[in-house]
Amino acid sequence: MPTPPIPLEECWRRYNAWVDAGRKYQPAGDSLGIDGKAVQRGVDRLVKLGLIEDLKAAPPGFEVKAVTEQLDKHGQTAGKTIKYGHEVGGEFQLPAGRIIGKVTAQVGPDGSIEREWIRHNWDELSPFQVAELVREFAAEQAWTRLKASPLPHSTNEDLLTIYPLADLHLSLKARSDESGEAYDLETASSLFEKKSTDLIAKSPTGGTALALYLGDWTHQNDDKNETPRSKHKLEVDAPIFATVNAGVQLAIKFVYAQLTWHDRVIIKVLRGNHDETSWIGLVIGLHQHFRQEPRVIIDLGEADYWFFRWGVTLLGAHHGHRLKPEQMAGAMATECRKDWGETLFRLFLHGHLHHRIVLDVLGVQVECMRTLAPPDAHHSGKYGSPRSLTSITLHKEEGEVSRAFVNLDPVLRKAETAETLELLSYAAA
Template sequence: MTFQPLDEETALEAVQALQEHGSKRAAAIALGISRSTFRNRIKSAEKQGLTGRVPKAPEGFELKQLSEQIGKDGQVKSTSVKYTHEVGQEFKLPAGRFIGKVTTQVGASGEIEKEWIRHDWDKLTPFQVVELTKDFVKTLPWTRLKAFPAQHTENENLLTIYPLADLHLSLRATAEESGEDYDLERAQNLFNEKSAQIIQKSPKGGTALVAYLGDWTHQDDDKNMTPRSGHILEVSSSIFRAVRAGVQLAILHTYRCLAHHEKVIIKVVRGNHDLHSWIGLCLALQEHFRNEPRVTVDTSEADYWFCRWGMNLIGLHHGHRMKPEEMAGSMATECAKDWGETYYRLFLHGHLHHHIAKDVLGVHVECMRTIAPPDAHHSGKYNSPRSLISITLDKEEGEQSRASVNLKPIRRKAVSLEAA
C-alpha cells in the first residue's frame, strides 16, 4: 500500500502531538484518531522531512528504515536512514546519477516491491558533483532553522571578528597519550559550548566576520594522511562524518551570530589538513544562506585574503605557506592602495596552535590558539593554553575590545615511584 502525503499542516499536527504526549498511542487518543491513522500521518511527516529526524525523501521514494544510536547521555549520536521506491510507483532515476547495476523484486501484479540500485559515480562531472552537493544540503533537517532579526541595531561602525582556527574535527586523542580524550563527538560538543559563550561575551549589533582559518577537519580524505607531507593521522571518524559535522557546526554558529549581529560575513581559508575539504564547507554555507540577505559568504580561492573595514585593513591566512613575519609584507604588496589609506592593520593566522603576537612593519600579526588538545604526535610539545576570542574593531578608531573564553589547561599527574 502506498501512503499519499498529507498536507503539511496535518502532518505537523501529528508531529507536535507526538512531541507533546510522548507516545503514538497517547498522541492518537489526543487527536481522536486510530493508532494506525496516526502512524500513517507520522510516516507521511517523516517522508516530507517535517520531523527533523530525517531528510526529506527524494521524489518517488519513501522511508524504509530509520535507525538511531543513543549515547550514554541519552542524546542521539548518529542516525542511519534507508529509502526505497514507493510501491507501485514508476521508477525515476535521481537527477545526475548513472545506473551501474539494478536488482529489482517485482510483485505478482507487476508493481515494484523492492529494488537495489548501484550508482556509477565515476561518470559524474565536477559540475554535477557540485550540483548534487547543493541539492543534498537543501534536504538536511537543520535547513529549517530560521534567521531571527538581531535585537540590537546600534553599533553599525563595529566589526566583530570571530577567528576559528584548527578545530581538527575527527582528530583522535586519548587521555593516556595527550592528557585529554578528544574525538568527533567531543569536538562538536566543545565547539558548540565555547562558540556560544564567545558570541554572548561580544558587543551586540554591528557586523560579524566569521574567519575560518583552516584545518577545520583533521583529515582531507579517507587516506587519513596530510595531503602534501603524507604524515599519518590518528582519526576518530570518516571524512564524510567530519565534513558533515563541520557544516552543521558552521551553520548553527552563523545563526547564533545572526541573532547577535546585524550582518554576518563568512570567509573560509584552506589549511594544510583540509586542503580540499574546505571547499565543501564554503559551498555548503553559500548554498544554505543563498536567500539570507544578512549573510555574505566569500568564495574566493586565494590562500591569503584581505578585507577593509573603514580605516582597518585585515588579512587572513592559515599560516602553512607563509611565516608570520612575512605576512605584513604580503599585505603591503598586494593591497598597496588600502595599505596607504588605513591606520590600523591586522593579520590573523593559525597553524601553530599557540598564541604569538608581534608588530611587523605597522601590522599587528597574531596567531590564534585552538580549542583542540594535542594528538599523540604533538603531546608534550605544544600543550599551550586553549581559547576562543573575538576582536571588535571600530571603523575609525581601530580595535575597541576583546572577549575570550578559556579552557582549563591539560594537567597530567606524575607517577609516584615510591608507591610502585
C-alpha cells in the same frame, strides 16, 4: 516512423491463402508471391482484432508468432499450439531523458519492416540545463532550517566583530594518557558549540560579524588519513564524510547563533595544510544553506591569502602553512598597496602554530590565534599553550576597540607514582 497496419482486405486475402495451404505460412506465401512471414502478419492482425473465432487473440502488447497444429492418425486437427511474443510495430515511446542513437531494421521481401532494434542514449544536457534541473529540484525540497532571533535592538553599523576560528581539527583522536585529555569528533563538536556561544554573548551586540575560518577545520583531508603534502600519518576518530558533515552542521549552527546577536554575518573559509581540499565541503555547504538569507554574505574566493578592509583598518588572513609570520606584513603591503596607504591600522591573523604569538612587523600586528584542540600523540609535549577562543571588535574610524575571550582549563597530566605503576602492572598481569 511506425509501420502502417496491413489493410483488412489484404489480411483476409492472406488468411484465406493460409487456410487453403493447410494453415502453413510459407506455402501460403508462395501461392501469393510474398514471404511466409508476411502472411503470418496478416493472420495475426485478424487474431488481435478478434475476427477469427478459432484462434485465441493475443494479450495486449503481444502478437501471435506461430501456430502449430497437431493432427490425428486420420489427418484431422487434434490440437493447436499458439506461440505469442512481444508486439512488433506500432508507435515507439522513447523513455524520458533519452535520445535515439541508432536504429537497425530487418526488412522482408515485400519491403515491410519485420523487426527493429532501437538504441537510445541519455540526452546530453548543457551545464545550464543541469544547473536549472538542480535548482528546480532544490526548490521542491522541504529544507529544514533553524530560525534566527529578530535583529538586536542595540546596534552599531560601525562595528565589525571578528571571530577567528583556527585549527579545530575535527576528528583528531587524542587519548588522555598521551595528551592529558581525550578528544574526538563528538567532543570537539560539543566543545565548540558551547564555547562559541559563550563567546558571542561576551561580544558587543549589533554591527557585522565576520566568521573567519583560518584553516584545519577538519583534522584529515580524505580517508587516506594523512596530511596531503608531507604525508604525515594521522590518527582520526571518524571517516572524512562524517567529519565534513559534522563540520558543516556545526558551522551552520554557529552562523545562526551570530544572527541572533549581529545585524549580518560575513563568512570566509581558508584552507589549511590538513584540510587542503576538504575545506570546499564547508564553504559550499554554508553557501547552499544560506544562499537565500540576505543577512549572510559568503566569500567564495579560493586564494590562500585574504584581505578585507573595514574603515581605517586593513585585515589580512592566512592559515600560516605557506607564509611565515615575519613575511605576512610584506605580503599585505605588496598585494594591497592602495588600501595599505589609505588605512591607519593593520592586522594580520593566522593559525597553524596552535599558540598565541604577536609580532609587530612594518606597523602590522601579526597574530597567531589559539586553538581549542589538545595536542595529539605526535605533538604531545610540544604545544603546551592555553586554549581559547577570541573575538576582536573593530570600529570603522577608531580601529580595534575591544576583545572578548573564552578560555579552557589547561591540559593537566598527572605524574605516575610507584604505587600507581604497581597497580597497573598487577592489573595487566
